[in-house]
Amino acid sequence: MTKELLTCENVSKSYRDGHHDLEVLQGIQFSLQEGELVAIVGSSGSGKSTLLHCMGGLDKPTSGRILFRGQAIDRLSSRALADWRNQELGFIYQFHHLLPEFTALENIAMPLLIQGQSARQAQQRAQQLLERVGLAQRGQHRPAELSGGERQRVAIARALANAPALVLADEPTGNLDDETAQQVLELMLELNRELQTCFVIVTHDQQLAARLPTQVQLHHGKLVSAKQAGRT
Numbered sequence: 001m002t003k004e005l006l007t008c009e010n011v012s013k014s015y016r017d018g019h020h021d022l023e024v025l026q027g028i029q030f031s032l033q034e035g036e037l038v039a040i041v042g043s044s045g046s047g048k049s050t051l052l053h054c055m056g057g058l059d060k061p062t063s064g065r066i067l068f069r070g071q072a073i074d075r076l077s078s079r080a081l082a083d084w085r086n087q088e089l090g091f092i093y094q095f096h097h098l099l100p101e102f103t104a105l106e107n108i109a110m111p112l113l114i115q116g117q118s119a120r121q122a123q124q125r126a127q128q129l130l131e132r133v134g135l136a137q138r139g140q141h142r143p144a145e146l147s148g149g150e151r152q153r154v155a156i157a158r159a160l161a162n163a164p165a166l167v168l169a170d171e172p173t174g175n176l177d178d179e180t181a182q183q184v185l186e187l188m189l190e191l192n193r194e195l196q197t198c199f200v201i202v203t204h205d206q207q208l209a210a211r212l213p214t215q216v217q218l219h220h221g222k223l224v225s226a227k228q229a230g231r232t
């Protein structure tokens, strides 16, 4: 049986633009199930990143609610929101956002240290994750010493460090050549199956989106379709 993980309930977001309100998201309504794999697609400026940021509690809807396992995240104090993000969410960005002065291993261990794990525990977990993403021998390299694909693998490992229920990825392959993008996508598909972690992947790439079982399409801030493979 599927269980609801996150629900966008009539989510709208607008920004003040001089004397006008710029409506970036309008009445978005959909639910993610535990362990689901979803693409958010739409042309540039359609509101994909804004929606992802609202889902991750990095931005607040102007109206509507985001519920995580039934609890409205906008009701959380900023401290509770930060704890929620730490425990339940992982983020992957187009540009890896790894800390340049730290090694791959240290970058992955960082969220665990912040959570209060011992250095030894954090290192062990980081090493396991490095092995899982195929970079067992690269732990001591700094981001500048890794290829673009390797950096994204480290970013994926870091996003999974806390064993989150939900990973939000904003154009995770947008900066990679086609072959590397395919490999990085395959890795995310495998990890979704293995760990039952829900992945939401924002992408411009229709071919990549077609590999995912569910696609949510935005057009000018409105949800125009939510397609599920194998369902009508």
Ligand SMILES: Nc1ncnc2c1ncn2[C@@H]1O[C@H](COP(=O)(O)OP(=O)(O)OP(=O)(O)O)[C@@H](O)[C@H]1O
Pocket (backbone or CB within 6 Å): 015, 022, 024, 042, 043, 044, 045, 046, 047, 048, 049, 050, 051, 204
């Ligand atoms: N902080 C902000 N203040 C004002 N306008 C904003 C802000 N953030 C986003 N916007 C506007 O909201 C709209 C949607 O932006 P968003 O980044 O969500 O789109 P996107 O679909 O992710 O685009 P892209 O694919 O190019 O990254 C754009 O018109 C953008 O200019």
